[in-house]
Amino acid sequence: MPITDKKETAKTRILRVASYLFYREGVRAVGIDRIIAESGVAKASFYRNFATKDDLVVAYLEQFYDTFMKPFDEVKARHPEEPVKQLYELIESLGARIDTPGYRGCPFANTAVEFPNPDHPTYEIVMRYHTDTRHNLALAAEQAKAAEPNTLADQLLMLFNGALITAYLDRASYSSEHFAHAAKLLIQHQLTKKA
C-alpha cells in the first residue's frame, strides 16, 4: 500500500468533483461520464472505488453529514453550561452557511426530492441526518429549560429547513436577520412560558 499521500488519490478526486457537481446541478442531472471527465480519472478507476453510482451518492451525503453535524459539537464545546447560547450560535452558524457563496440548498432535502423511494440507498442517511438534528435540538432545548423541548425542537427544525429551502428558491426573499429573529422569538417564548 502507498505510504505517501502527496498526490491526491483517485478516490478523493472523484468524491470532490462529484460533490461539487451533485450539489450544484443535482444528482440525476450529473452522469458518471461527466464526473470521470472532469476529475480526469479512468472509468475503471471509478468503478474500482465505487461499485455503483448510488455508492458515490451515499459517500457524497456522508461528507455533508459530518459538515452539518459539526456545529452541534462545536457549540457544545464552546459553551458547555449555556444551552441558550448554544442555540443562538447554531442559528448564527446556519445563517452563515446559507450566506456562503455557492450555497444551493440542503443536500439532504435535495437528494430526498430526487429519490423519494424509501428503498433507495440514500434514504437511510437522509433520515439519520434529520433525526440526529432534531435530537440535538431537543437536547439543547431541554437543557435550556424550555417549557416543551420537543415542541421547540420541531419548530426550530421547521424554521431551519424553511430557511435552507427559501434561500435556495429565491435569494431575494430570504434574509438571515429575519430568520435569526424568528428563531430567537420561538426560543424566548419557550423560555418564558410556564411548563
Added chain:
Amino acid sequence: MPITDKKETAKTRILRVASYLFYREGVRAVGIDRIIAESGVAKASFYRNFATKDDLVVAYLEQFYDTFMKPFDEVKARHPEEPVKQLYELIESLGARIDTPGYRGCPFANTAVEFPNPDHPTYEIVMRYHTDTRHNLALAAEQAKAAEPNTLADQLLMLFNGALITAYLDRASYSSEHFAHAAKLLIQHQLTKKA
C-alpha cells in the same frame, strides 16, 4: 370541434396521470413512455398535445399554481375586513394541505431542486409562485397593521416552506399544531410591536 365532453379527452387524461406520477416520484424519474402507458394514450397523441416533455411539466406546475393560490382569494372573500383572520386561515389551510393523504411536499420546490438551471422552462413559474405568495402575505400583513409587514411576510414564507419540506422529509417530526403555533407567534409579535 367537439361539442360534447362526456369522455375525458386525451390531453386531460395525460395531464392527470402525469401530475400524479410527477408529484409522487419526481419529474426526472418518470419518462414519457410510462405516462403514455398509464394514461392509455398513443405516443402521437401525446406529442400532438404537448410539444415536449418540458411543456407537460410546465402544465403540471400551472395546475398546482392555481391550487396554491386559491386559498388567498378564498380567505380574502370570506373575511374582507379581517386581515388577521385571513392570515390565521391561511395557516389552517396549509396545515390541512399537508395533512392530506398523498402529500409529497411542495411541487414548486421539488421541481426547482430537480431543475436548478434558470434557463429551464420551469424556472419562471416557480419564481412566479414564490413572489406571488410572498406578495399576498405581505399585503395581508400590511392590512393587519404589522409593524414590519415585509419582515413578517418573509418569516411566514420561510416557516410555510419549512413546514412543507419537513413534513415531506420526516412525517414524524412534523406537527400541524406546532407549525400553527409558531406562525401565530410570529404574527402576534408583529401586531403588538411598535412600528
Added chain:
DNA sequence: CTATAATGGTACAGACCTGTCTCTATCAAT
C-alpha cells in the same frame, strides 16, 4: 531491476429516454 498495484484510455453492451414517423380505427357533423 523486477514485481505488484493503481491508474489512464477507450471500446462496448444493454437499457432507457425523447421525439418522429406511418398506418389504422373511431366518431361527429354535415
Added chain:
DNA sequence: ATTGATAGAGACAGGTCTGTACCATTATAG
C-alpha cells in the same frame, strides 16, 4: 355516407446512461 379531426398501436432513430472488459502506462516496494 363522406369528410376531417382525433386517437390508438407500434416501429424506429439518435442520444445518453450505467456498468464491463481489455490493454497500456506509471509508480512504488522489495
